Amino acid sequence: MTPSAYWRANLKLIAGCLVVWFVASFGCGLLLVDWLNQFMLGGFKLGFWFAQQGSILVFVLVLIYYARAMKRLDAEFLAAKH
Amino acid sequence: MSDDAHLRLLTLFVVGASFALYIGIAIWSRVRTTGDFYIAGKSVHPVANGMATAADWMSAASFISMAGLIAFLGYDGSVYLMGWTGGYVLLALLLAPYLRRFGKFTVPEFIGERYASKTASVVAVVCLILVSFTYIAGQMRGVGIVFSRFLELDIGAGLMLGMGIVFLYAVLGGMRGITYTQVAQYCVLIFAYTVPAVFISIQVTGIAVPQVGFGASLAEGGGSLLARLDTIVQDLGFASYTEGSRSRLDLFFITAALMIGTAGLPHVLVRFFTVRKVSDARSSAVWALIFISILYTTAPAVAALTRYNLTETIQPGAVGHPEGNLVYEERPGWFRRWEETGLLTFEDKNGDDRVQYYNDGNAEFAEGAAEYGWEGNELHVDRDIIVLANPEIARLPAWVIALVAAGGIAAALSTAAGLLLVISAAVSHDLIKRQLRPNLSERGELRAGRISAACAILLAGYLGFNPPGFVAQVVAFAFGLAAASLFPAIVMGVFSKRMNKEGAISGMLVGLTFTLLYIVAFRGIGGMSPWFEDVPGNWLFGISPEGIGVVGMVLNFAVAIGVSSFTARPSAEIEALIERVRTPGEDEVDA
Numbered sequence: 001m002t003p004s005a006y007w008r009a010n011l012k013l014i015a016g017c018l019v020v021w022f023v024a025s026f027g028c029g030l031l032l033v034d035w036l037n038q039f040m041l042g043g044f045k046l047g048f049w050f051a052q053q054g055s056i057l058v059f060v061l062v063l064i065y066y067a068r069a070m071k072r073l074d075a076e077f078l079a080a081k082h
Numbered sequence: 083m084s085d086d087a088h089l090r091l092l093t094l095f096v097v098g099a100s101f102a103l104y105i106g107i108a109i110w111s112r113v114r115t116t117g118d119f120y121i122a123g124k125s126v127h128p129v130a131n132g133m134a135t136a137a138d139w140m141s142a143a144s145f146i147s148m149a150g151l152i153a154f155l156g157y158d159g160s161v162y163l164m165g166w167t168g169g170y171v172l173l174a175l176l177l178a179p180y181l182r183r184f185g186k187f188t189v190p191e192f193i194g195e196r197y198a199s200k201t202a203s204v205v206a207v208v209c210l211i212l213v214s215f216t217y218i219a220g221q222m223r224g225v226g227i228v229f230s231r232f233l234e235l236d237i238g239a240g241l242m243l244g245m246g247i248v249f250l251y252a253v254l255g256g257m258r259g260i261t262y263t264q265v266a267q268y269c270v271l272i273f274a275y276t277v278p279a280v281f282i283s284i285q286v287t288g289i290a291v292p293q294v295g296f297g298a299s300l301a302e303g304g305g306s307l308l309a310r311l312d313t314i315v316q317d318l319g320f321a322s323y324t325e326g327s328r329s330r331l332d333l334f335f336i337t338a339a340l341m342i343g344t345a346g347l348p349h350v351l352v353r354f355f356t357v358r359k360v361s362d363a364r365s366s367a368v369w370a371l372i373f374i375s376i377l378y379t380t381a382p383a384v385a386a387l388t389r390y391n392l393t394e395t396i397q398p399g400a401v402g403h404p405e406g407n408l409v410y411e412e413r414p415g416w417f418r419r420w421e422e423t424g425l426l427t428f429e430d431k432n433g434d435d436r437v438q439y440y441n442d443g444n445a446e447f448a449e450g451a452a453e454y455g456w457e458g459n460e461l462h463v464d465r466d467i468i469v470l471a472n473p474e475i476a477r478l479p480a481w482v483i484a485l486v487a488a489g490g491i492a493a494a495l496s497t498a499a500g501l502l503l504v505i506s507a508a509v510s511h512d513l514i515k516r517q518l519r520p521n522l523s524e525r526g527e528l529r530a531g532r533i534s535a536a537c538a539i540l541l542a543g544y545l546g547f548n549p550p551g552f553v554a555q556v557v558a559f560a561f562g563l564a565a566a567s568l569f570p571a572i573v574m575g576v577f578s579k580r581m582n583k584e585g586a587i588s589g590m591l592v593g594l595t596f597t598l599l600y601i602v603a604f605r606g607i608g609g610m611s612p613w614f615e616d617v618p619g620n621w622l623f624g625i626s627p628e629g630i631g632v633v634g635m636v637l638n639f640a641v642a643i644g645v646s647s648f649t650a651r652p653s654a655e656i657e658a659l660i661e662r663v664r665t666p667g668e669d670e671v672d673a
Contacts, residue, residue: 003665010664014175021171025164025341030334033157037325043297043306048324051160052152052382053293056167056375063174063371067364070179074361074666 001080006073013069017062024050024058085415089480090234096484097491100270101247104263104495108251111259116527119256120187120507121355126261128362132369134264135353137271137492138500139166139344139370140377141217142224145271145493150468152385153392156315157326159385161336165561167371167378168337169344174367177345177569178354180576180663182363187355188504189348189568190512196575198656199583200517205590207508209567210348212594214501215545217347217560221501222546224494227466228487230423241546244495249539252499252506253532257356260499267492272376274489278473278482279380282387285476292383311390317401318440319447323389329618335629343561343631346569349500352507359669388468391475396439396461402454407436416474425464426471432457498542506535559601562631566593570638579660585646593638600630 001009028036033047041049113119126134144166152159184192190210194203222241229240251259276292283295287307299306311323321327344350353370354363395414399406410428420426428437432455439461442448448458470490473482510531515522522530567590574581574589604616604627614620616627625633 003661006666007664017171017175021168025168025337026334029160029164030330030337034325041297042294043299043308045308045324048157048160048308049297051157052163053379055164056379059167059171060368060371060375062171063364063368066175067361067368070364071361077666078668 001077003077006077009073010070013066013073017066020058020062024062025055029055085480086419089483092480093484093487096481096488100266100488100492103266104247104251107263107266108255108259111255111262113254113256113258114528116187116511116524116531118258119528119531120503120511121352122256122258122261124356124358126356126358126366128357128366129369130261130265131353131357131362131366132371133268133373134261135350135366135370136373136377137264137268137496138260138353139350139374139497140268140271140493141497142221142227142490142494144377144381145275146224146227146469146490147466148469149381149384149388149472150465152382153389153468154465155326155328156321156323156389158328158333159382160326161333161340163378163382165337165340166344167374169341170367170371170374172341172345173350173354174364174371176573176576177351178363178367179360181351181572182354182357183360183663183667185355187511188507189351189572190508191516193568193571193575193586194512194516196656196659197571197581197583197586198653199587202571202583202587202590203512203516205587206568206571207512209563209590209594210508211505212598213346213560213564213568214348214505215541216563217349218498218501218542219545220560221494221498222542225491225498226546227425228470228490228494238547241543244491244498245539245543245546248495248499248502249536252502252539253535256531257352257503260496260503261356263499264496267496268373270485270492271489271496272373274485274492275377275384275469276380278476278478278486279384279387281478281482282391282472282476283383286387286390292387293379296383296386307390308386311386311393314393314397315389318393318397319444319451320441323386329624331624332618332621332626332629335625335632339562339565339629339631339635342565342569342635343563346564346567346572347560348508348564348568349497349504351572352504353500360666384469384472388472388475392463392468393439395475396437401440402450404434404455407434407438410435410437413437414475416471419474420467420471423467425467427462429460431460437461502535502538502542505538506531509534509538559605559627562597562601562628562634563594565631566597566634566638570635570642574639574642576660576663579657580646580651581642582646582649582652584649585642585644588645589638589642592641593634596637597631597634600634601627 028050033051036047037045039046117123148162151162181192190203190206193206194200225244226237226241229235230237251263279292280290283292284290286301287295287298288301289295289298296307300310304310308324315323357363357366396408397406398408437460438456440451440459442459470486473486510527514530515527571586571590603613618624
């Protein structure tokens with residue numbers, strides 16, 4: 001794997017993670033909140049739940065995914081180098 | 083012994099014990115090299131670093147003010163929750179790993195070397211100091227509140243004590259001392275935050291997990307807590323709790339400013355210089371966010387539960403019924419105690435000896451209220467007291483109250499110490515060593531670091547005595563400034579090979595100046611009064627001063643890209659530096 005292939009793969013991962021990050025917070029927590037509020041999650045209106053709980057959970061999952069994916073990518077890159 | 087005296091003694095004991103712990107760690111971890119002083123010798127384990135980052139990050143604003151803000155703002159308060167956690171995604175994806183790979187000591191050092199410019203480095207130092215002092219003022223005020231309420235010390239004496247403790251472990255132990263005290267402080271503060279939340283959740287809903295409890299049904303019947311809360315606050319003329327009332331556009335900008343600002347805060351960034359390798363920087367960002375999330379998902383539960391408790395206490399009966407309101411003489415103990423601090427005030431406007439708490443800013447409701455014989459809202463509750471008064475409102479045992487006091491102090495001190503260290507590193511390393519006295523010996527630089535830390539503590543103490551506003555609000559401005567100045571310069575430094583020093587410097591200057599002027603124009607500075615009235619009609623595109631950092635950031639990017647496109651490309655060496663920062667090093671392989 002060349003440095004530029006590694007970098008392109010990283011950029012693709014980052015872009016994907018940022019989309020999820022944006023949809024969970026600015027999307028579900030802010031822009032779509034009124035529409036989502038017609039659904040209920042237990043005693044929560046769904047939009048309100050995303051704004052105060054769900055978005056934060058999604059952030060954690062995004063970061064776990066990214067850290068793992070990068071670890072694999074790093075290993076591939078370094079293996080190819082040797 | 084009276085209850086009050088008993089509580090004070092217990093609080094003194096718990097807070098004193100936590101101080102003894104921090105001092106013990108300081109003595110154990112004192113340092114002798116600049117590498118240890120600035121970045122703990124790059125030896126911190128990712129989980130420990132995650133915990134330290136969480137404590138570093140969660141300030142007096144998070145611990146003391148945030149749940150209170152959300153309690154009164156309802157849905158609108160979500161901006162703080164999403165903003166102060168979502169920033170970690172940006173940090174972990176766009177900044178932390180590359181700064182760690184760069185592998186030096188400070189953020190201005192990265193900017194100085196990446197743009198091969200001393201000017202860029204000095205501009206970064208100025209941005210960093212401005213951001214950090216804005217932020218530290220909020221911390222010191224938080225320490226003052228806790229001391230004056232719980233220990234009934236004079237705020238001045240309380241501040242001196244807090245400053246003395248920070249002085250000990252920051253000056254002696256440097257980054258290493260700060261890291262391990264922050265780990266201890268995280269444990270204290272998260273325990274202190276979640277224990278009362280669990281108790282209150284059980285009392286109100288019968289469910290022990292507050293994150294679930296605040297979406298559950300009331301233990302006493304009457305449907306779900308949030309639905310009931312919506313009803314009771316609207317019955318008193320307030321906005322619906324779950325829907326809020328601020329403009330969505332403004333909320334969008336504030337959230338974005340808080341997120342991007344989080345990612346650009348130097349005292350958080352520097353924590354990622356302290357781990358062994360790049361993959362550790364990524365995993366410690368994950369840990370940091372997990373540790374932070376524990377508090378940030380509990381906070382909205384505390385907010386809803388407390389707003390419910392507070393409203394039910396003041397308005398136990400039907401709205402408008404002559405006996406529906408709390409009789410002042412029968413007010414609970416916490417009400418009495420917080421009145422003494424002046425943070426909770428009651429004025430019996432209609433002389434009925436009962437407390438009316440409602441939204442008299444709502445003209446339609448106020449008209450109806452006048453028919454009940456209400457002559458205006460009679461209760462003022464400072465938002466900063468919600469978390470601190472919470473265990474008392476819920477009638478929890480005295481040791482819980484003492485613990486919350488220690489937690490509040492831990493949150494404020496850990497953040498203050500982190501900020502003091504980046505300020506001192508910027509002065510001793512970026513200004514003295516790298517600009518003024520390049521021949522300075524390592525011992526000399528270490529001494530310079532300690533002296534500047536000491537000076538920064540004194541200045542912070544002064545800001546604590548003369549606080550420029552309440553905690554969360556002052557802190558919110560630091561984010562706008564960080565978003566508009568440092569964040570774009572670092573991101574472009576990694577992600578654009580074309581970005582050069584002319585672009586970066588002009589971008590930082592424009593972003594910072596614009597944001598600062600906008601804030602000063604609407605909020606004033608020092609003794610100076612604002613130039614415009616701070617109302618939505620006057621704001622640019624309806625964006626409040628809290629959210630304006632995003633516009634500053636966009637300006638920064640635009641100016642930087644514009645200027646760099648007709649000035650020279652960076653040299654081949656710089657390009658090699660960027661290549662190096664972008665790819666993993668050999669040390670990533672596990673031995």
